[in-house]
Amino acid sequence: MTASRFRVRLGYLAGLLAIALARPRPTWLLLGLGLAVLGEGLRLWASGHIEKTRRLATGGPYAHTRNPLYLGSVVMALGFAVAAGTLGAVVVTLAYLLVFYPSVIREEAAFLRDKFPDQYGLWQTDVPLFLPRLVPGGPRGSRFSWQRVRANREWRTALALPILVLALYARGRWLPLV
Numbered sequence: 001m002t003a004s005r006f007r008v009r010l011g012y013l014a015g016l017l018a019i020a021l022a023r024p025r026p027t028w029l030l031l032g033l034g035l036a037v038l039g040e041g042l043r044l045w046a047s048g049h050i051e052k053t054r055r056l057a058t059g060g061p062y063a064h065t066r067n068p069l070y071l072g073s074v075v076m077a078l079g080f081a082v083a084a085g086t087l088g089a090v091v092v093t094l095a096y097l098l099v100f101y102p103s104v105i106r107e108e109a110a111f112l113r114d115k116f117p118d119q120y121g122l123w124q125t126d127v128p129l130f131l132p133r134l135v136p137g138g139p140r141g142s143r144f145s146w147q148r149v150r151a152n153r154e155w156r157t158a159l160a161l162p163i164l165v166l167a168l169y170a171r172g173r174w175l176p177l178v
Contacts, residue, residue, distance in 0.1 A: 007100040014096040015080070015164070021092065022084035024172035032083025033165055039075030040161050042068055047154040048144040056116040058123050060144055063136030066127050067105055074101065076161070083168050105130060 042061060046068035050057040061068035074097055081093035109129065113120045119139070126137035149155075 007104055010100070011096065014092050018081065018084050018089040018092045019164075019167050019171055021086050021088035022168055022171045024083055024085045024168045028085040029083045029165065029168060029172070032079045032081070032085075032168075035079030035082060036076045036161055036164075037079075039072045039077075039079055040158055042072035042075065043157055044149060044154055045144065046072060047152040048146060048149045049142040050152060051142075051148065052152065053115065055142070056112065056119045056123065057142040058119070058127075058138050059140045059142035061132075062123075062142065063127060063138050063140045064132035064134075065130060066109070066123065067130050068132075070101060070105060071130060071132065073157075076157075080164055080168075083165065085172075 046057075046061045049060040049062055050069070065071055077093050077097060081090045084090070084093075113124075119141075123138045127133065
């Protein structure tokens with residue numbers, strides 16, 4: 001099984017553990033929600049540009065970072081950790097991100113380099129791997145489409161956001177803080 005497969009499965013487990021460790025308070029919930037919405041906004045923008053395995057996305061957020069979907073996920077996860085309001089939830093989240101994301105990003109880079117060798121080489125020269133550049137770079141060959149957002153099933157991640165916020169709210173409001 002690749003790191004990608006483990007990432008998704010263990011992500012659910014890490015999320016449940018973070019919720020169990022959570023002690024959310026209104027201020028932390030709002031701050032974390034703001035970060036998470038920012039991350040999901042980036043994911044929506046990126047998913048509107050990508051046609052997985054068919055074409056190399058280089059426009060929109062892909063002109064700022066080669067991994068905007070992962071960057072958006074990291075920002076969402078950090079928002080969730082902030083909203084949880086405990087050091088334990090932050091540690092679980094950071095451990096999960098550090099264990100899985102570097103290897104998954106390397107796997108994807110190798111796949112894209114093999115699948116689109118000429119395009120990837122040009123894009124790689126001008127666009128950083130993860131942390132975004134402020135000014136767009138590279139070929140910028142893709143355009144945003146809501147149809148792509150739908151085809152990439154980004155609605156699942158967008159739906160997870162309010163569910164996680166409700167879970168944290170419920171944890172803070174009704175479950176005993178032991």
